[in-house]
Amino acid sequence: MNTLSSNFRSRLRLDPATLLPLKPSSHTLLLIHRRRRSSSSASSAVNGAVNGAFRVRSAARVLEAQLKEEWLGSLSFPFPDNGRSPAPDSNGGGGGESGAEWVVGIDPDASGALALLKPDGSAFCAQVFDTPYLQVLVGKRVRKRLDARSIIHLLRSFGAPPGTRAYIEQSNPFPKDGKQGWWSGGFTYGLWIGILVASGFSVVPVPSNLWKNYFGLSRSTSSKDDSRKAASVLFPDLASSLKRKKDHGRAEALLIAAYGKGLALVVESEPDAT
16 A cells, blocks of 8 residues: 555656746736736825825825914904004014013913013013902893903003013813803903004913913823912012912913013922032
8 A cells, every 4th residue: 555655656746847937928917917907096095195195184284384483363453554563473583663672471261360561670570460350240140341441541551562472371261161161261361362463572472381381380180389389489578479379370471471581480499409
């Protein structure tokens, strides 16, 4: 049995010299060509889609930047000499206007405040004011509303140069605020912007997370008390005006102005006991 199997296997052995190379048929070549062409087409389609998406994103960024520039330009005080001042940016930049050394910071809530930083020799002077408001009957409830006339008088009393930048926290309503909160926040924010531009200021809206990140106050554990502490460190002469919990509006106005001015919060570390 083993001998037969061995003889049978030996007969199945093929001599390499007797083998002829196989030539692909025309049908096989056509299939290979079609596969290569389809693969190339698919690759071109993918590259085209990627390039198209990149062009769309680039165009969207250009449009977004253009719309933002036009919006900031509309919030800038028009100068009589050249028609309009350069639009400030949200990072504190913006030109060599006469009011560049002056900065105003605003917490736009009805319970907020307004801070002023102005030159004082080689340093600067910081002041903070509670936002003037009125008690207004809304439906059956009495609510706070901005006192526009008093705000205008306050701004005029500063004597700030035309084009002074006013950094205002951008309105960002939360779902828990409800319809009344949304309306009130948008109303006070818009009224502030109108008053500031008409009074000769160039307005720079600042998202709350932007200035809070700048001072390390965006953590989930940060509170209004942390804002008061940070403002007290930056402006020790005003610390007595920031002691109460309800003074957080003053603190935030000062911090927004400090952000616009580019002031850094430096916390001294305690010396090592060892």
